Amino acid sequence: MRNFAAVTAGVTAALAAGGFVAAQPAPKLAASDASFVAFEQPVLALTHVVLFDGTGAPAQRDMTIVVSGGRIAAVGPAATTAPPSGATVVDGEGKTVLPGFVLMHEHLFYPNSKGGYGDYPEAFTRLYLAAGETTIRTAGSLNPYADLAVARAIRAGRQVGPDMDVSGPYIEGEPKSVARMPAVTGPASVAKLVDYWTGEGATSWKVYEHISRADLRATVAAAHAHGLKVTGHICSVTYQEAIDAGIDNLEHSFQEASDFVAGKKPDACPPWPVRLQSLIALDPDGPEASKLIKSLVDHKVALTSTYAIDETLMAGKPPVSAETLAPLSPALRAAYSAAWAQNQKGGLGKLVAAFMPKMARMEHRFVAAGGLLMAGSDPTGFGGVVPGTSAQHQFHMMIEEGFSAPEAIRVMSRNGAVFLHRDKEIGTVAAGKRADLVLLDGDLAKTNDAIDHVSTVFKSGVGYNSRAIAAAYAGKVGLD
Ligand SMILES: [Zn+2]
Known part of the structure; x- marks a missing residue:
């Protein structure tokens, strides 16, 4: 366990000395968690994916999803949905996108x-x-x-x-x-x-x-x-x-x-x-x-x-x-x-x-x-x-x-x-919703086993490397 007492004492001393309160820095992920981040580009396009949008509608092929500032900015056929200039483009040919699960x-x-x-x-x-x-x-x-x-x-x-x-x-x-x-x-x-x-x-x-x-x-x-x-x-x-x-x-x-x-x-x-x-x-x-x-x-x-x-x-x-x-x-x-x-x-x-x-x-x-x-x-x-x-x-x-x-x-x-009354925000893949997405290696419309090949999980537009997290915890549960 990290000792936070020293940090608290430092802040108290600073306040006592000058009375000047600096803006709180944004909270940061610990280094071990930061290493799981695969994408945090503000503008990202997942192109040519198979999409299950979470509404129960059949899978749609060759789709592009644009993520901007943590939200889904656009969802549409790849032919008519161009990635914005400056976007990080992830070629999703042969891959599937699902909404983040709400379990x-x-x-x-x-x-x-x-x-x-x-x-x-x-x-x-x-x-x-x-x-x-x-x-x-x-x-x-x-x-x-x-x-x-x-x-x-x-x-x-x-x-x-x-x-x-x-x-x-x-x-x-x-x-x-x-x-x-x-x-x-x-x-x-x-x-x-x-x-x-x-x-x-x-x-x-x-x-x-x-x-x-x-x-x-x-x-x-x-x-x-x-x-x-x-x-x-x-x-x-x-x-x-x-x-x-x-x-x-x-x-x-x-x-x-x-x-x-x-x-x-x-x-x-x-x-x-x-x-x-x-x-x-x-x-x-x-x-x-x-x-x-x-x-x-x-x-x-x-x-x-x-x-x-x-x-x-x-x-x-x-x-x-x-x-x-x-x-x-x-x-x-x-x-x-x-x-x-x-x-x-x-x-x-x-x-x-x-x-x-x-x-x-x-x-x-x-x-x-x-x-x-x-x-x-x-x-x-x-x-x-x-x-x-x-x-x-x-x-x-x-x-x-x-x-x-x-x-x-x-x-x-x-x-x-x-x-949970959060369906305006999460649960389906639609423009305006939070960019909570699951990227699978494989075509789930062709083979159900594609569900087992999670590559990246996006939460609020930040992509996490699924396999890196799994590897970090292999054999660990039950040892502490
Ligand atoms: Zn239970």
């Missing part, structure tokens, strides 16, 4: 090999950016002071990373699912918690599995009073009860719903395998599923798809690649491999695999009915969901579950921006 279920912690969690806010924010995530929401925090401090450093330009919508601590009831979460003890304790952490800078809230109906209502009331939204990974409260309580978003798509468990007791959480069995028995086109889908859409409750973690939980999937695991320490890689082998034998992995096609069917119906489907990584479970490349896994899984590439990109960019 909604990110965490800055990771399951360690001892059944707990390690905190990696500095590494994970950089790895998320390297994979194309230019805005993230942390969906539940185990260490909100650290998350808020990193978000501030990024906002101030002192650290490389995505813009962050930082959630407060998970709001959980008893018995807690995770020992490190605070458990609330009634509406008054909920209000106290929400008010305190909102004052500290939290801008989002997440309730967890054992929240009661009364405490969920209290959370929604307290958060909405601050103009903030609430999401939940719920269980003791059914989806319909959460909708009735005014929740804004539900995590893990349809797979946590306890609505269809026979004999479910109020405020009690049936184990996940029991819920999954009830969901597998549900007809995704039948009246009960239709009623829930309509209720979600009518009440504007968004769903967050977390296929990257589902992939690791499904029996029958091969282990994730060595490339995906690259940021992890050898101990974390070994822990993942052992857990993967175990999961192939157990019953849970088979239940998750059996529900996936049914869940995808319900998601397609939800989207067709006008529902807002978003995406997130959720790097938890038994490992293997590695911050950053989890975004690429999300894309591949959405394709596998029947979404088109333009639809998957829209879910991963524009839809999160809509939920």
Whole structure:
């Protein structure tokens, strides 16, 4: 840790001596982060690219995007969109441009090999950016002071990373699912918690599995009073009860719903395998599923798809690649491999695999009915969901579950921006918007694997070398 006391003492002495306050210098990236910057030219043109603009429209070929002063100045066919004189021109022949991803279920912690969690806010924010995530929401925090401090450093330009919508601590009831979460003890304790952490800078809230109906209502009331939204990974409260309580978003798509468990007791959480069995028995086109889908859409409750973690939980999937695991320490890689082998034998992995096609069917119906489907990584479970490349896994899984590439990109960019009310600024590639862009080596309209070849990620027009960031963190997560 660098010692800032000497710097502060110097400033104090200068003020005492002359009373003259010099203009604050612009914050600077640390040298290690500055080395990741590939482009910071004020005017830049990406020419002849394949463009997925994030609206869900088909890919457009031979396009030029002009970036000026951190914003998208022009987007159009290369034939009619000339780079301005003096622009740095990047020949994008054979390359693809996407909007920066806006992912909604990110965490800055990771399951360690001892059944707990390690905190990696500095590494994970950089790895998320390297994979194309230019805005993230942390969906539940185990260490909100650290998350808020990193978000501030990024906002101030002192650290490389995505813009962050930082959630407060998970709001959980008893018995807690995770020992490190605070458990609330009634509406008054909920209000106290929400008010305190909102004052500290939290801008989002997440309730967890054992929240009661009364405490969920209290959370929604307290958060909405601050103009903030609430999401939940719920269980003791059914989806319909959460909708009735005014929740804004539900995590893990349809797979946590306890609505269809026979004999479910109020405020009690049936184990996940029991819920999954009830969901597998549900007809995704039948009246009960239709009623829930309509209720979600009518009440504007968004769903967050977390296929990257589902992939690791499904029996029958091969282990994730060595490339995906690259940021992890050898101990974390070994822990993942052992857990993967175990999961192939157990019953849970088979239940998750059996529900996936049914869940995808319900998601397609939800989207067709006008529902807002978003995406997130959720790097938890038994490992293997590695911050950053989890975004690429999300894309591949959405394709596998029947979404088109333009639809998957829209879910991963524009839809999160809509939920955050930032869609006028970010989420799609259009003139006037912030220049948050992902440049892929390869043609995503021809091959889905191009998503894995992120070359440069632009945030506010500054381009970061994705591979340099990944290389800097290879093997490091889990060692500090
Ligand atoms: Zn999570």
